Amino acid sequence: MRKIISFVCFLVLTFGSFSQAKADNRSLAGIWQQIVSNAGKCDKCRITIKQQGSVLRVTSNNGWFAIVEADKRGKSNALSGVGRWEPGYGGSYGRASFDIHFTLTDGQLYMNMTVPMKNGPTQVIKAIFDKLPSGNRDDSSMLKA
Template sequence: MVSWTLASWRLLAVLLALAFALSPVAARANGATFPGQWQQVASGTDACETCWVEIRRNGPVLKVTGKGGWFAVVHLGRVGGDHSAEGIGRWSEVGNSHYRGQPFDIRIALVDKHLYMDMSVKMDDGSTRAVRAIFDKRRSEKSARRVMVKS
């Protein structure tokens, strides 16, 4: 059973408040849209051929889920118009990631049909670690078609 800390309850309250308070906006830029699955093509650390993020629209906000065990809720258009979004999230309590359970701020942007992600993870010792990556939706869609053809 998952035990909820005060910080977890606060994060949940903030995420729910964001979901109800924010107004809907279009999520299009340069012919690309935020919702869907995005395959990682570059990273500030190691390249990861199997890493991806999935973005789903939930009313006025976007829910971003990463393969690495994290999720975020972002609001569109705060900085840079409707081709960028920013919000907050948390790494999963489960698993062996050194970011396990840590909260973070996140910014995503669509540039030339690529998704750019910049995450600032708040560590227990007070430091902040940056996680940056670039994703390509078209590559992800091609991979899915290839798997279906092989099956």
């Protein structure tokens, strides 16, 4: 647990000095429902995006989190960052760190997560999310999938 807290503190301090994210954080913040993934169908998989200082924190209900910021190339609809799978989640991904990239296109959030594996080739998880309307946001949706 101490390593995870240290990792999060490192991320916040590292990204905290950058300018405010250029992406429209109002359209990104909230709860997003996974609609498709190359890792398999998951009707209960969701991510929550929250502003945290000058960065955005992405938390999944299936065991990973990330800190992202606006793409340095100036694309207002792209976010990039780093994250980590929690111990005991994600099967072979448990405790693995990863790079992550999000692009908001036509109201859908596209995700590419690149996970370098210790005992095998790098894995790329791709998913597409739809934002849940504010009336459909129920705290029980963030229970572990």
